Amino acid sequence: xxxxxxxxxxxxxxxxxxxxxxxxxxxxxxxxxxxxxxxxxxxxxxxxxxxxxxxxxxxxxxxxxxxxxxxxxxxxxxxxxxxxxxxxxxxxxxxxxxxxxxxxxxxxxxxxxxxxxxxxxxxxxxxxxxxxxxxxxxxxxxxxxxxxxxxxxxxxxxxxxxxxxxxxxxxxxxxxxxxxxxxxxxxxxxxxxxxxxxxxxxxxxxxxxxxxxxxxxxxxxxxxxxxxxxxxxxxxxxxxxxxxxxxxxxxxxxxxxxxxxxxxxxxxxxxxxxxxxxxxxxxxxxxxxxxxxxxxxxxxxxxxxxxxxxxxxxxxxxxxxxxxxxxxxxxxxxxxxxxxxxxxxxxxxxxxxxxxxxxxxxxxxxxxxxxxxxxxxxxxxxxxxxxxxxxxxxxxxxxxxxxxxxxxxxxxxxxxxxxxxxxxxxxxxxxxxxxxxxxxxxxxxxxxxxxxxxxxxxxxxxxxxxxxxxxxxxxxxxxxxxxxxxxxxxxxxxxxxxxxxxxxxxxxxxxxxxxxxxxxxxxxxxxxxxxxxxxxxxxxxxxxxxxxxxxxxxxxxxxxxxxxxxxxxxxxxxxxxxxxxxxxxxxxxxxxxxxxxxxxxxxxxxxxxxxxxxxxxxxxxxxxxxxxxxxxxxxxxxxxxxxxxxxxxxxxxxxxxxxxxxxxxxxxxxx
Amino acid sequence: xxxxxxxxxxxxxxxxxxxxxxxxxxxxxxxxxxxxxxxxxxxxxxxxxxxxxxxxxxxxxxxxxxxxxxxxxxxxxxxxxxxxxxxxxxxxxxxxxxxxxxxxxxxxxxxxxxxxxxxxxxxxxxxxxxxxxxxxxxxxxxxxxxxxxxxxxxxxxxxxxxxxxxxxxxxxxxxxxxxxxxxxxxxxxxxxxxxxxxxxxxxxxxxxxxxxxxxxxxxxxxxxx
Numbered sequence: 025x026x027x028x029x030x031x032x033x034x035x036x037x038x039x040x041x042x043x044x045x046x047x048x049x050x051x052x053x054x055x056x057x058x059x060x061x062x063x064x065x066x067x068x069x070x071x072x073x074x075x076x077x078x079x080x081x082x083x084x085x086x087x088x089x090x091x092x093x094x095x096x097x098x099x100x101x102x103x104x105x106x107x108x109x110x111x112x113x114x115x116x117x118x119x120x121x122x123x124x125x126x127x128x129x130x131x132x133x134x135x136x137x138x139x140x141x142x143x144x145x146x147x148x149x150x151x152x153x154x155x156x157x158x159x160x161x162x163x164x165x166x167x168x169x170x171x172x173x174x175x176x177x178x179x180x181x182x183x184x185x186x187x188x189x190x191x192x193x194x195x196x197x198x199x200x201x202x203x204x205x206x207x208x209x210x211x212x213x214x215x216x217x218x219x220x221x222x223x224x225x226x227x228x229x230x231x232x233x234x235x236x237x238x239x240x241x242x243x244x245x246x247x248x249x250x251x252x253x254x255x256x257x258x259x260x261x262x263x264x265x266x267x268x269x270x271x272x273x274x275x276x277x278x279x280x281x282x283x284x285x286x287x288x289x290x291x292x293x294x295x296x297x298x299x300x301x302x303x304x305x306x307x308x309x310x311x312x313x314x315x316x317x318x319x320x321x322x323x324x325x326x327x328x329x330x331x332x333x334x335x336x337x338x339x340x341x342x343x344x345x346x347x348x349x350x351x352x353x354x355x356x357x358x359x360x361x362x363x364x365x366x367x368x369x370x371x372x373x374x375x376x377x378x379x380x381x382x383x384x385x386x387x388x389x390x391x392x393x394x395x396x397x398x399x400x401x402x403x404x405x406x407x408x409x410x411x412x413x414x415x416x417x418x419x420x421x422x423x424x425x426x427x428x429x430x431x432x433x434x435x436x437x438x439x440x441x442x443x444x445x446x447x448x449x450x451x452x453x454x455x456x457x458x459x460x461x462x463x464x465x466x467x468x469x470x471x472x473x474x475x476x477x478x479x480x481x482x483x484x485x486x487x488x489x490x491x492x493x494x495x496x497x498x499x500x501x502x503x504x505x506x507x508x509x510x511x512x513x514x515x516x517x518x519x520x521x522x523x524x525x526x527x528x529x530x531x532x533x534x535x536x537x538x539x540x541x542x543x544x545x546x547x548x549x550x551x552x553x554x555x556x557x558x559x560x561x562x563x564x565x566x567x568x569x570x571x572x573x574x575x576x577x578x579x580x581x582x583x584x585x586x587x588x589x590x591x592x593x594x595x596x597x598x599x600x601x602x603x604x605x606x607x608x609x610x611x612x613x614x615x616x617x618x619x620x621x622x623x624x625x626x627x628x629x630x631x632x633x634x635x636x637x638x639x640x641x642x643x644x645x646x647x648x649x650x651x652x653x654x655x656x657x658x659x660x661x662x663x664x665x666x667x668x669x670x671x672x673x674x675x676x677x678x679x680x681x682x683x684x685x686x687x688x689x690x691x692x693x694x695x
Numbered sequence: 696x697x698x699x700x701x702x703x704x705x706x707x708x709x710x711x712x713x714x715x716x717x718x719x720x721x722x723x724x725x726x727x728x729x730x731x732x733x734x735x736x737x738x739x740x741x742x743x744x745x746x747x748x749x750x751x752x753x754x755x756x757x758x759x760x761x762x763x764x765x766x767x768x769x770x771x772x773x774x775x776x777x778x779x780x781x782x783x784x785x786x787x788x789x790x791x792x793x794x795x796x797x798x799x800x801x802x803x804x805x806x807x808x809x810x811x812x813x814x815x816x817x818x819x820x821x822x823x824x825x826x827x828x829x830x831x832x833x834x835x836x837x838x839x840x841x842x843x844x845x846x847x848x849x850x851x852x853x854x855x856x857x858x859x860x861x862x863x864x865x866x867x868x869x870x871x872x873x874x875x876x877x878x879x880x881x882x883x884x885x886x887x888x889x890x891x892x893x894x895x896x897x898x899x900x901x902x903x904x905x906x907x908x909x910x911x912x913x914x915x916x917x918x919x920x
Contacts, residue, residue, distance in 0.1 A: 356755060
């Protein structure tokens with residue numbers, strides 16, 4: 025049935041105040057206001073000041089004179105560079121104004137292109153900023169991956185030396201992991217969550233915007249590592265190599281800490297929003313499954329990431345103030361880094377995986393026209409995964425720094441976590457069961473994600489087992505495993521989400537043929553790239569080494585050629601995007617997929633304030649295929665029905681007016 | 696219209712927002728909830744950060760590599776440590792006491808207590824920096840020394856963030872005072888600004904309680920054990 029998406033306009037209701045006209049606000053010239061250009065200038069100036077200051081402070085130190093490497097100057101330069109960048113974008117304006125008691129200035133809508141280069145309080149703009157930022161990370165990391173695979177074309181003829189090769193590997197890994205930590209929560213979490221829970225705004229919109237700009241600053245910091253000689257540790261930054269490395273290691277430590285702060289801010293804002301800003305009627309049992317996924321992820325972002333920031337601080341202190349946290353000879357321990365890093369690092373895996381599952385489970389009911397199977401099990405599974413992820417980190421150090429007697433315990437906890445993860449998989453399969461599937465591009469990416477994640481997940485169960493772990497540790501088998509879970513899981517889910525929500529985000533329809541070309545090339549070459557790496561791993565090829573046994577060349581060459589094709593497959597997306605959005609645009613209808621999701625009940629493009637009236641939610645959004653399904657929500661007192669009962673079948677008297685709350689208000693009273 | 700103002704045409708395409716009184720009340724309650732949640736989340740974030748420091752302390756202590764966890768006679772200056780500890784706890788008590796007086800309607804008492812606590816926090820930061828210049832050990836001389844440096848840096852950041860939060864509330868209250876004077880003042884007013892202020896203050900007070908707990912815990916670790 026057709027979906028009513030119109031909202032009433034200009035209707036007066038008793039008790040309503042007349043609309044407050046938007047007041048003209050005095051402004052400086054557009055070019056003088058903070059924007060990305062000033063941020064870059066601020067970053068450069070900050071770096072120069074910091075570097076100069078570091079030289080003043082530390083150039084006389086014996087170790088600096090002996091080595092010619094001034095880590096104090098590098099760290100101060102990068103830190104003040106980030107501070108300058110944030111000052112230039114205007115992130116510090118309100119925090120400083122608060123010190124003299126100022127209230128935040130009223131948010132004024134902007135609809136020119138310049139808003140994408142500014143700090144903004146519009147969550148939809150921040151979501152699009154994140155989308156571009158994440159794709160930029162992905163592109164950079166992808167180029168580095170091509171360089172790595174090029175080196176591995178031949179076992180003995182080299183394009184790069186071993187030093188450059190390991191720098192490329194480290195840079196690729198770090199950029200990709202940082203990108204992946206925000207790949208879904210940043211673009212789709214920020215864009216969608218307020219619309220899905222029926223609110224007009226984020227709880228902390230300035231914190232949200234700050235999280236994006238500091239994320240971007242962290243990207244710049246990580247890239248500077250290439251100019252300081254890279255870092256030899258890979259993305260895990262293990263000591264004692266960390267302590268001995270050149271200036272690129274400073275970029276790694278500062279960059280990880282900076283992005284960590286951004287991750288904490290993003291999680292902080294989203295958690296407060298989901299808990300407090302749900303519309304009347306949006307009880308916990310009606311919250312969309314994607315929002316559950318984001319909520320579980322925010323718990324990990326806010327609680328696990330501080331450990332990473334502190335570990336980064338310790339690393340910086342070791343390299344600048346000459347403490348000895350990770351120096352065994354002076355009472356420290358290199359295993360301390362491994363523990364702190366993986367206490368963050370393993371929850372990080374679920375920071376990446378959970379939102380991906382959220383997307384898949386949100387999209388599948390739309391294309392199967394069936395209710396989400398076992399909704400409550402899915403929500404519980406996500407919380408279970410989030411909780412258990414704090415108790416498994418030591419499986420990363422089975423081979424080092426762990427009492428052997430502790431291995432069975434952490435083997436058990438790791439195998440335990442496969443149970444709630446299995447729940448999530450079964451929920452997805454249950455939704456597919458006996459469904460008449462519409463094989464549109466978002467659904468294809470969802471199915472691709474399930475296929476890939478199954479391989480990644482099953483090999484993960486093998487790896488949790490101590491004997492297997494000891495056998496294949498540090499090999500390409502591990503590398504293939506986590507590429508199947510992260511790239512095969514998260515990136516496939518990200519593209520499923522982008523293809524699904526781009527019509528709502530941009531108001532334009534993507535070209536279907538190009539979309540499907542993208543999927544099939546991406547899926548095929550992804551598997552051809554990474555599946556051979558399981559085999560070379562089992563046959564003994566170690567990670568992070570630029571030479572390998574000659575008998576492994578065929579498998580490596582298949583992988584490398586496929587990797588080039590995999591990289592090329594992204595051009596289908598880029599060309600499609602430019603073609604469909606800018607060159608030959610086709611306006612998207614308000615609800616092209618016939619979805620019951622609250623976000624689809626808004627007009628396209630979504631107004632600045634999302635909802636003209638705060639909606640009253642009447643049911644969860646998964647009653648597909650049910651003839652007597654209740655409407656999803658009352659939007660401004662016009663009942664909206666999608667795939668269920670006709671709107672007129674439910675009397676207006678059945679719902680409370682907006683804001684009345686009453687029994688529908690899910691939140692307890694405060695104070 | 697002057698060039699430096701926003702033209703009405705800039706709002707073309709944006710339907711003006713029509714908020715009912717019920718919607719405004721809903722938004723205010725949501726903001727109150729967000730402030731409450733945010734305050735507690737902030738404590739959680741800092742708790743995990745300091746848990747990482749505590750983990751480092753106990754890990755290095757139990758590993759005792761090269762017998763260099765804490766060579767005999769190595770202790771941070773105890774008098775400065777005791778002063779930092781005492782002033783931190785006093786600041787927290789002042790913040791808690793001030794909030795209680797505020798809730799009973801005595802805004803001036805809270806202002807005095809609050810400004811004193813901010814001043815005390817700055818003293819803590821000053822003492823902590825001074826103590827770093829007087830350490831009888833090199834930062835990398837032992838595991839204990841490294842952890843102590845880490846603690847000093849993190850404690851400065853923690854106390855400064857608490858001081859910033861309290862100072863912004865005090866500054867806000869000065870501006871708020873006149874706006875809510877006719878409505879019973881900031882402690883009693885039912886206006887949204889005053890309600891939000893009180894929730895914010897409550898969160899800040901909890902945060903200061905947390906700072907004091909952290910101070911006690913690490914004082915025991917570094918000076919008593």
